[in-house]
Amino acid sequence: MHATIQKPIEEIIRHIQPEEKVFVVGCNNCAWKCHSGGEEETKAMARRLIERDIAVVGYTVPGPQGMSLCKLDHTRKVLQKDYADQTAQADSFLVLGCGQGVHTVIDATDGGMVHPGCDTIFGGETISESDIQEFCSLCGECVIEYTGGLCPMTLCSKQLLNGPCGGAENGYCEVDKERPCGWVLIYERLKKLGRLDLLEPYQKPKNHARWSRPRTLKVSPHEATFCSQAGKVTVNNQI
């Protein structure tokens, strides 16, 4: 999921012009889990804006629960059909969701003016209702086969691929004494699994062209094509 956190309300309203009519859009999937743009937060945002003398023409969280704002056809239907009257009056859309959601609203409104209401901070695992943690940096070339599934691009502050730097102390990272060194985690896990041999081969430098932006993915039931500056990669899903 895409973890998001709301921007401070003062920062949000600073970008809204006098007389500007705002429609607030939340997301019923990731932002709902992050309490940054679910139904309650979206409703609350409308109230908070009104309390600050901002003209709010409506709000919605395209549902049902679990539905992502970034699913364009659905969001378009909700904004252009279900909420047609209110969105027609809107000068802008305040989006409580990730950056993908913001862009979805641009597409769903055929180029409407948007305000990002959140900072998109990482892609994460929902450990519990109150705890979201990052385990993958979306690098486009996954190397965790040899680290027991723990990502050195994410869990190591220096993104080292061939083992730890000299800086860890008592198993904690030199950058943050409260966070375990990713390489010590990898070592301990592989030791437990009896697979320390996985760490022995030299790992060559990453192909950062696969981490270029923007990237695209074209999908069908039988194949997918990933396109980055490293070129096109097509994979068959069936045979």
Next chain:
Amino acid sequence: MKVTSLYNKGVFVVTGEVGPVKGAVSRDKNIDPSCSKEARFLQDYVHAVNVTDNQSAVMRLGSLAASIGLKERGIEPIYQLTCRDRNRIALQSDILTAYSLGIDNVLLLTGDHIQLGDHKEAKPVFDLDSVQLIHMAMGLRNGKDIAGNSIENPPDMAYGAVVNPNFVPLELQLMKMKKKVDAGAEFFQSQAVYDADLLERFMEKAAPFGAPVQAGVVVLKSPLMGKFMNENVSGIQVPQSWIDEIASVNKLDRRKKAVEMTARFIRSIKHLVQGVHIMPLGWTDIVPEILKQAEIDIRQSAFNWRLA
């Protein structure tokens, strides 16, 4: 002079370390930057002097400029090059530049993280790790850049690397050390050690890799510094006994005490390693006395080398 030529002759290699100035070098040739002044104390007492690369991620004069400055003054530099601030293009270009300007020794490192320094909002690069950097440097020596293109006049410098004997679990650090040796590291300088037994246990495991190791020795200047290192410098633990001993004398006598303690420690470990790397943290002037009390005299070997 490549330090590897000393190892090849079985010489016990002694190196020091200076950090480039926070600022530029004056155009007035009569004004020596502080790093050169410090290094002058080391001249004739050590074989070579490391020049750190924006150490602790604190922005300073470039390591290469300072290294060349030492070379011009007759002091052999070991140019430190880290992955923190350069991608693979810049790293290779700097290796070629270093060789072209007369550098003979390069220490290839990952580098301290930006969060430890004075520019915390900078973008960390870390395009390569230190093992990949050594690999790439060896590629250049063999006439190929990392993309496989041929290069003219391949650089020929001694490549060093670092290792931390204090690391827990040690097995993991040794695994990385082995990768560095396999990649082409020709000598190692260790992170600061204060415990002879720990170093002995480390060397038992590291010796089979066949690469010479210099024990890193950081001069403990005050009890406060020991406390600070334990709290803030990652990968180093100063034992309480060291802190107590330097605290046992008053401020005026600390240099003398630091000489005595450091020399005693070096005497106790020199049979374990192939050299020492002394990091005096500004107190470069006491290094000659440390070496004297540690019964290490490089002048003989340095002289031999000059004859050769």
